[in-house]
Amino acid sequence: MDGETSASGAISGSLSGSVLRLALARPDRLNALGTAALDELAHQIDRAASDDRVRAVTLTGEGRAFCSGADLGTVVDAGTVEAANRAVLALRRTGKPVVAAVNGAAVGVGCSLALACDLVIARRSAYFLLAFAALGLMPDGGATALVPAAVGRARAMRMAMLGERIPAGTAFEWGLISMVVDDDAFEATVESVAAQLADGPPLAHERTKHALNAAVLPGLTRALETERTGQGELLRSQDFSEGLAAFRDHRQPKFTGR
Template structure:
């Protein structure tokens, strides 16, 4: 990975003083992710894992949202689910701290990816929602393991079944995220935190991540497999076709269980 900026259509990254800033960069679509974007994200994180110059990673979204989820205007299929799983695993397996800087909505797989980071710093106007059921799908991107590990089964069920947004202050109270800041303070707070991490002990950080994940997320790989199997079935259901059409038409879906 070279210094300066690296760009694809949906993902931009730049390395500066040991901090790799990765930006979801489709603001006109609220940073909705296509399969190729998720693959590129996994690739960027994978390359960062091997680059000794990278000491910490920041994941953020361009514009007025962190990420609105998968792009339902593009093809969403099993390859998309697999790519989401690879991106989430890359964020967990990189032996370097990863900070999510969340401003605006983190929805669907965008919520999954934010929660796959080590530290989540959000603005007061941010929100987190597992919106999958609203279009006839189940959470993926590792959310079925990440969310209950953070907030417990009861609150995970509330988020997954109802798909309601959880405001940043409530998310912090639940333990879903680490810190809430005023909207104007996000950049300064992230810069301060990443500077501290970049100056910290890389070997210790890698071992800390490994140990905590072994204790708190021992079932992540199995969860990704279960998500893949269930989502592949749901993607072929009439309910998903209806949910996606209703989303595009901005109307309430009429699910019938087929």
């Protein structure tokens, strides 16, 4: 595990003491994730769950972004949505505490992955964005459950339908994330929190995590299925084709509802 990079080249992992540091490792693409990378992330999380050396996990992004969302340079289809679901469920299923270290933009499924972690620590310069509507899509990766559970329906609708960029400071005020930290203190804070978790009681952390998730997110699995069905339909729509073309052409899309 020490110093490993995934077969897809999109995920790197290193073990420091009892903290596993996973990093989305495509900084040239702002850590955009395709189907293979999402599956690799799920695999890494599941493997850590059964590794007695690991007591806590951090998930971050290399370079200036946490994750810019799905990789629109590859095929984005129902398989991509299913892979995102597997990654989110792996983050929720593991008994090891997982810290999202949001070092920059967390967009689309990147936002979903961050919020699926147990604690979210963000640089003050970072932001969160559900950018799906600009492509003619709906939120996925569990965002339709994760976001309203944190900030309520009204703010979730703002994020999902208007595609507002939410600065880290605002995200903290809303209750979307756990901590916002000045950029120069970010890495030290993440290391300190991860070390505290790793030194804590693993059985109590596991039970606490599962109890809180059961209480606050009892409908996550159902939401993932609803997203999978709805997104599958939208990915076949003319609106998505138009949204994708507009994104690539750097223009405003013209949606028709077909």
